[in-house]
Amino acid sequence: MTFDKVEDCYLNAEQKKMICPNCRVSIYESFTQSKLGICGSINRREKYFWSVLKQECPSCEGPIVYVSHTPVDEQGVHGEPKHFLVFPRHSSRLPAPLEVPPAIATDYNEAGLVLEISAQASAALSRRCLQHLLDDTGLSKNSNLNRAIEEAMGKNLPSHITENLDAVRAIGNFAAHTQKSVNTGEILPVEPHEAEWNLEVLDMLFDFCYVQPAKNAARRAALNAKQKEAGKQPIK
Ligand SMILES: [Zn+2]
Numbered sequence: 001m002t003f004d005k006v007e008d009c010y011l012n013a014e015q016k017k018m019i020c021p022n023c024r025v026s027i028y029e030s031f032t033q034s035k036l037g038i039c040g041s042i043n044r045r046e047k048y049f050w051s052v053l054k055q056e057c058p059s060c061e062g063p064i065v066y067v068s069h070t071p072v073d074e075q076g077v078h079g080e081p082k083h084f085l086v087f088p089r090h091s092s093r094l095p096a097p098l099e100v101p102p103a104i105a106t107d108y109n110e111a112g113l114v115l116e117i118s119a120q121a122s123a124a125l126s127r128r129c130l131q132h133l134l135d136d137t138g139l140s141k142n143s144n145l146n147r148a149i150e151e152a153m154g155k156n157l158p159s160h161i162t163e164n165l166d167a168v169r170a171i172g173n174f175a176a177h178t179q180k181s182v183n184t185g186e187i188l189p190v191e192p193h194e195a196e197w198n199l200e201v202l203d204m205l206f207d208f209c210y211v212q213p214a215k216n217a218a219r220r221a222a223l224n225a226k227q228k229e230a231g232k233q234p235i236k
Pocket of ligand 1: 058
């Protein structure tokens with residue numbers, strides 16, 4: 001039995017780019033592999049060859065650790081390896097961008113973390129996160145999420161975000177619930193894809209409300225630094 005091919009599966013010669021799951025910066029893959037070997041069989045049938053892949057992010061120095069397994073039989077390994085991110089400990093989704101205020105980012109990251117285990121818990125967290133975001137950005141101070149979304153939809157949001165926010169309400173069937181149930185993080189029945197939709201909409205709102213304005217402010221600061229160098233007035 002040979003496992004030489006295992007190494008080929010993971011350690012690609014041409015360097016692939018990836019997003020660091022700690023800091024979201026684009027980096028090159030440079031994983032080192034520690035082979036663990038075969039361990040038992042799943043359902044007394046499938047055997048796997050297990051490995052640990054690790055890499056330090058050159059940007060934030062954070063550890064990135066995956067556990068991998070590849071199907072194996074008497075002929076050796078076959079099929080594609082599967083990788084599970086074990087550190088940093090969050091879902092396959094990326095963490096909230098750094099521009100997002102910490103309290104809002106924490107709810108979002110935890111909603112992503114529990115998504116695979118409990119869609120209901122994830123949706124409760126992402127609804128709370130959305131309510132907090134609408135309040136923080138001044139889109140709506142209403143403590144009822146159904147009404148807060150309604151108010152936000154009347155503000156100057158891009159049309160695709162407005163439509164997708166409306167879908168959050170439709171998915172949650174908010175109209176059928178009391179005021180209490182949609183603003184206290186209460187657990188409501190929800191499908192996994194519905195819980196994931198909340199996170200998708202939060203992604204769009206993060207970009208529109210926090211990431212783009214921060215980028216714009218940085219661009220204007222750079223422009224005004226040049227204006228100053230040239231002995232000119234800053235642009236308001
Ligand atoms: Zn990083």
